[in-house]
Amino acid sequence: MNKLAWQPPEIQVSESESHEPLVILHEGKRRRVEDILSHWRMHQEWWKRPVERDYFRVRLEGGIICEVFREISSGCWQLQRVCD
Amino acid sequence: MNPALCGTPLVIGGYQHETGRVRELSGEAAGCGVSVDMLLRQAYHLCPSGVFLPYREERYHQAFSSVLAVLAQCCPLVEPDPPAHVLLGLRYERDERRFAEEVIATVERQLGFHMSCGIASSRFAARVVSEDAMLSQVLVLDDGEEQTLLQNLPVERLPLSDAVRRRLRLFGIVRAGDLLLLPAGALEAQFGREGQTLLGLVRGADDRDVEQWKDSRDVEQSRCFDVPVVRDDELQEAARDLLAALCRELQARWQCCRRLTVTLSLENGEARQEELHLKEPSSSSTVLSRRLVPCVERLVGVVPVEELRLTASDLCGGEGRQSSFLDGPPRATTRFREAVGVLQQRYGSGVVKKVVTRRGGRLPEERFTFVSCEAEER
Numbered sequence: 001m002n003k004l005a006w007q008p009p010e011i012q013v014s015e016s017e018s019h020e021p022l023v024i025l026h027e028g029k030r031r032r033v034e035d036i037l038s039h040w041r042m043h044q045e046w047w048k049r050p051v052e053r054d055y056f057r058v059r060l061e062g063g064i065i066c067e068v069f070r071e072i073s074s075g076c077w078q079l080q081r082v083c084d
Numbered sequence: 085m086n087p088a089l090c091g092t093p094l095v096i097g098g099y100q101h102e103t104g105r106v107r108e109l110s111g112e113a114a115g116c117g118v119s120v121d122m123l124l125r126q127a128y129h130l131c132p133s134g135v136f137l138p139y140r141e142e143r144y145h146q147a148f149s150s151v152l153a154v155l156a157q158c159c160p161l162v163e164p165d166p167p168a169h170v171l172l173g174l175r176y177e178r179d180e181r182r183f184a185e186e187v188i189a190t191v192e193r194q195l196g197f198h199m200s201c202g203i204a205s206s207r208f209a210a211r212v213v214s215e216d217a218m219l220s221q222v223l224v225l226d227d228g229e230e231q232t233l234l235q236n237l238p239v240e241r242l243p244l245s246d247a248v249r250r251r252l253r254l255f256g257i258v259r260a261g262d263l264l265l266l267p268a269g270a271l272e273a274q275f276g277r278e279g280q281t282l283l284g285l286v287r288g289a290d291d292r293d294v295e296q297w298k299d300s301r302d303v304e305q306s307r308c309f310d311v312p313v314v315r316d317d318e319l320q321e322a323a324r325d326l327l328a329a330l331c332r333e334l335q336a337r338w339q340c341c342r343r344l345t346v347t348l349s350l351e352n353g354e355a356r357q358e359e360l361h362l363k364e365p366s367s368s369s370t371v372l373s374r375r376l377v378p379c380v381e382r383l384v385g386v387v388p389v390e391e392l393r394l395t396a397s398d399l400c401g402g403e404g405r406q407s408s409f410l411d412g413p414p415r416a417t418t419r420f421r422e423a424v425g426v427l428q429q430r431y432g433s434g435v436v437k438k439v440v441t442r443r444g445g446r447l448p449e450e451r452f453t454f455v456s457c458e459a460e461e462r
Contacts, residue, residue, distance in 0.1 A: 003364065044447060072211075
């Protein structure tokens with residue numbers, strides 16, 4: 001089971017030079033990214049809603065697995081999904 | 085509380101010779117004509133036999149928090165309005181007066197504090213009426229009376245800065261209703277945003293919803309064993325009992341926890357601890373025990389346990405509560421309907437939504453949407 005955000009909340013992320021997440025700050029808590037489990041890019045055509053995102057499925061310290069993405073145009077990070 | 089002061093006119097805010105203002109007072113002091121925000125010297129003039137005590141912020145804050153905690157057990161919509169007011173959302177209460185009387189009686193019984201209560205359709209009017217009510221009294225303001233009360237209110241009782249209050253007096257404005265006679269825009273031109281807010285208050289337009297206060301204190305339950313325990317089944321039974329008590333306390337506070345900490349104090353002086361992070365906030369003993377049972381199994385060893393402690397932290401409002409309605413079998417339609425009905429009555433018709441999947445969306449958030457959910461639906 002997982003929790004998918006309908007309106008993904010913005011999060012603060014410390015990222016590496018290659019824009020991979022290192023530390024995630026959400027709801028006042030800092031959590032180190034222990035492992036990047038998968039990484040993919042999503043692109044939606046301009047005639048719908050032009051979106052280009054880098055998705056990361058990560059395991060955080062404490063064992064929480066979640067999906068975060070980075071809007072390539074703005075560089076903003078958002079939390080998409082928290083998994084069991 | 086000091087029992088020696090019972091029945092004495094009591095004024096909190098400072099000693100009578102000081103320059104401060106009255107922060108709080110007893111019913112006996114109010115009977116002498118003393119009111120909140122009055123100068124201490126003026127209060128002494130009206131009530132020379134009164135006992136004047138300094139305002140201790142830390143103790144006052146503690147007392148206010150304890151009152152809030154009791155109120156939050158009575159009503160899910162509680163908003164602190166410091167230093168001395170609390171707003172309760174009563175939109176879905178059928179008998180508001182009786183409910184308010186019960187709340188006052190509960191606070192008096194549990195904490196020994198006396199309160200007054202005002203019920204009105206706007207926040208500001210309710211506050212004014214509560215100040216007019218005697219201690220332990222509930223005053224209810226009907227719609228027609230609200231306008232009259234607000235318009236006849238002396239400007240001194242409006243929440244204004246001293247500068248604006250002084251200027252209003254210079255303009256000859258004595259009652260709040262006089263403000264409505266001024267040409268449109270004049271008040272805003274003179275006093276800017278404060279003037280605009282003021283006009284809204286006098287017109288009774290202050291009908292913002294009450295915001296939910298969240299008690300952020302952790303909830304803890306512990307048990308000390310007279311004879312240290314080493315058997316797993318005994319510890320599991322104690323853990324189950326503690327968890328049930330913990331969940332009852334959380335539910336009484338309308339809260340769910342995101343983290344449960346299990347601590348075992350061992351006979352040799354060591355302590356073992358494990359934190360359980362929950363993906364969904366919960367106050368359901370069924371949900372929490374699924375995590376607690378294996379955790380206790382992991383922690384228990386060969387050294388006897390002297391104390392078992394459970395701490396629920398990272399508390400949040402009841403937004404995760406809906407999961408506990410569905411603990412039973414999926415055919416529990418009646419229970420689901422009742423739960424939706426209660427939520428809609430308490431928080432409004434739009435509070436429960438149904439998820440509908442959508443075809444064609446590529447982005448995760450575009451693959452579903454929410455539509456309104458009626459209590460009759462399954």
